[in-house]
Each structure stands twice: as structure tokens, then as C-alpha cells.
Amino acid sequence: MTLTKQVLAPADLQDPATFSAGIPHGAFAEMRARPTLSWTPPSGGDRTGFWSVTRHAPVSEVSRDTDLYSSAVGHIQIYDIDEDALSARASMIDLDPPVHTRLRRLVSSAFTPRHVQSYETAVRARIAERLDALMQAGGGNWVEAVAAPIPIGVICDIMGVPESDHDYMIELTDHLVAGTSSKPLEAGAYGNTTDLRLLPFNSPAAHGINEYARALGERRRAEPADDLITKLIEAEVDGERLTDAEFTNFFRLMVFAGNETTRASMAHLALHLVDFADQFERLRSDPSLMDQAVEEVIRYSSPILYFRRTLTRDTVLQDTPLRAGDKVVMWYAAANFDEEVFDEPLRFDVTRPLRPPNVAFGGGGAHFCLGAPLARLELAVLIEAILSRGIDLRLAGDPVYVDSNFVNGIEHLEVEVG
């Protein structure tokens, strides 16, 4: 195959700097307009390049076909890792059905819309506490004051992590994401002795989380509680208990996924409140628009920029011939602004129809975000609490984005409230 310049991705999608001011809408629009997928040649230590999927329909197609587009072969991030590293890290997110599904079913009932309603009172209390403190202070770093502590508090409650350890979990997960970036890491941080390439995001913080999970698991083994840690400790899959690695990998995935993503959308929400104030006025006058407003915040934030799949056989996707072993990267942050699906995609619109759905939680299928109902609840309660308090938010500085090509997060956002 001859690769012409039109096929090459117009931006370095592996460089966190490409995402340092948020989603690179221009590059993604250019890629969506092409008849075929875009190609990025190998760089760094990687032996193979990757295909980028930027339109909505093929992202859904790749998401739903787990036989053809595997999560277990290769890696779900762009960079390759060795076979032993892959198996050392594997949690359900890096597995295919049916193994994936057996693991997911251990926890999925805790996250159905019906079950999630039972968390609402606790979520409301956490949000009230944080907003009241921010108002009293007259402002501060929105991320530290609101966006970070709320989701970690909620997921830690569900997991069974004591309140006194929530700050430690925030610290550890912060360092985990830093591992996807170009920032240097201290290999021995958190007492790490494991080879970094065996750890998720190559981060010693993953070791810290594993150790924490192990200790908490021991406590629950001795003294069971009504929480997910106990459930995982006691769970049997095909008649066998989870191994130590399966348990710690599961815990780490839940803490990371339940925290980092909702935090990112809550951080972006502050920008939306300022930039699109008219839309929130509209919501205030018509609270029946809440579900649509929440989806619009999620679409516009697209907290997870991409996940990768690896081809198990040759196929053709969007008129592009693909071969077994090829990497296919689903850029959710691009598909969520597909002009063919979302009318004037850069317009923030709380009246946007719920269908077709955005792909911020994934394009559907086995790996669709487990925590989607919980994230939606947390955002709805937060927006409602902000509107009912009449909080007038003003930016007191530019947002500082997380240095990553994987998470569309905000590290720091100084605000004033009135």
C-alpha cells in the first residue's frame, strides 16, 4: 500500500503537547473529512504505527465488535507493552468476552441506574459540603475544591475506602495519569520495587495503589463489610476466588475510572458555566432539560480521549484495508464532534437530542462505561446544586490541562464565586 500525505494524521497524537489546550478540534475535523482512516507511522520504541478512527459510526462499529477488535491483544493504549507486562496489569478493561464479562458481572449490579439512585443522598451531601466551602472562601482552585474530591469520595464510599484515605487515593491516581505524560517519574516512589514496565501507565503510583488494595483486602477478609472490596474478596469466578493480581488490578481500575473521568467532566463544567452561561439560564428555567444538559457536558468534555483496539483478522473499515495485528485508535473526543451526527458540534446546546448518543462512555458493546449511570447522577446533582445556590462563577486564570494524550483533564482552574 502506498501511503500518501492525505492519509497521515495531521498532528502528533502521541505527544501530550498536542492536547495541552484541550481537544485539537482542527486536526480532528480534518481527519473526519477524509474518506479513509488516518495513519500515524511508528515512533519511539513502538514497532507498529496506528490507525485513527475519528467518525462516530466507525467508533461504534469498532466498540461493538470485540471479536474483531480485541482489547486483550496488544494494549488498550497506543504504546506497545510486552506480553508479561500485559498479563501483570490485566483487569477487565484489557480483556475480551467471555472472561471480561464474568469479571464485570461481579460489580455491575452496584452501578445500574436503579442501584445508583440509592447513592443520591450521599452524593448530594458531599456536593453541598464542597460548594458551601468554596462559596465561603470566595473562590479557589475549582479542581481541588470541587472536581477532584467529589468523585473520589463517591467511588471510595462504594468501594469501602475509609474517608481518612480519600486524599491519599487522589494523590495516587494523580500520579497514575502523570505516567501517561512526558513528566519524569521516580521509579522507587511509594516504596515501589516492581519493574516499571509491568505497572499500569508505567507508574510507581500503581504499586502504591496495589499495596493499599492488598492491605484493605486483608482487613475485609478478617472483617467483612457491605462494600465492593468485600464483594471482590469473597467473589468466585468459575468456582475460583480472584487471584491477588486480579483483585488489586480490579481495585485500581475502579478507583481510577470512577475518579479521573468524572473529575475531568466536573472540571470542564466550570468552563461551560462561564462560556455558555445562557445555556445554563435556559436549564434553570426548564429543569426538564437536565438529562440533555448532563449529556452535553459529557460530550463537550470527552474526558477519555481514546482507547485502542488491535485487529484479530484482516478487515476493511471506512474504506481502509486493515490487517491482523494493526492498532486501531478510537478517538472519542473526535467522534463526539462529528458534524454528520451533531449539528454545529462546537455549539454547546442543552436542548441537543439524546439520540444518537455521544461516545464519551464508549461506542457501546461489552466495554461501555460501567460507571456511566453514576457519573450522570453526580453531574446532575452538581449542576442542580450550583443553579439552586445561584452560584455566579468567574474564571480567575486560564485552565491548566493535564499533560496527557489519554485523559482530557484539567489540573488547575482558579475561580471566583459570588
Next chain:
Amino acid sequence: MSADLVRVAVDSERCIGGGQCEMLEPEVFLVDDDEAISSVIGSGELPRDRADVVVHRCPGAAISIVEPQRPSE
């Protein structure tokens, strides 16, 4: 079965326990608390437009409409 009602079915192998069906149509779907697999309760009948919504909202693509058999004339 009246003309505008259709019957829905859940493929338990594909179900990921997302619970969208149960939220939209609690009279027709129940997600088991232990297994987290959805199943159809009762007659499984829904007006076609509501059945279409459930089918499309299912993240696991596990719900399908069972086409009613036309009575032979």
C-alpha cells in the same frame, strides 16, 4: 397481541448489566442483583416505539424485538 405491540428479548450472553432497559421499562425488564443480567419479566410486550428506544439504548446490544408471527388467514 395487538398490532402495535411487539415482544422484546434479552440475549443473556451479550448483556453487560448496564440497566438502561430496567430504568426505561421497569415493568418489562429486571436486572438480577447478584448476576447483573437483565431478563424479561411478564409478557415482555411493549409498544413498538418504546421497544425501539430500549433496543437502541442498550449498550451491550443485547435486546432485540421478536417479530410477531402473523396469524395465518
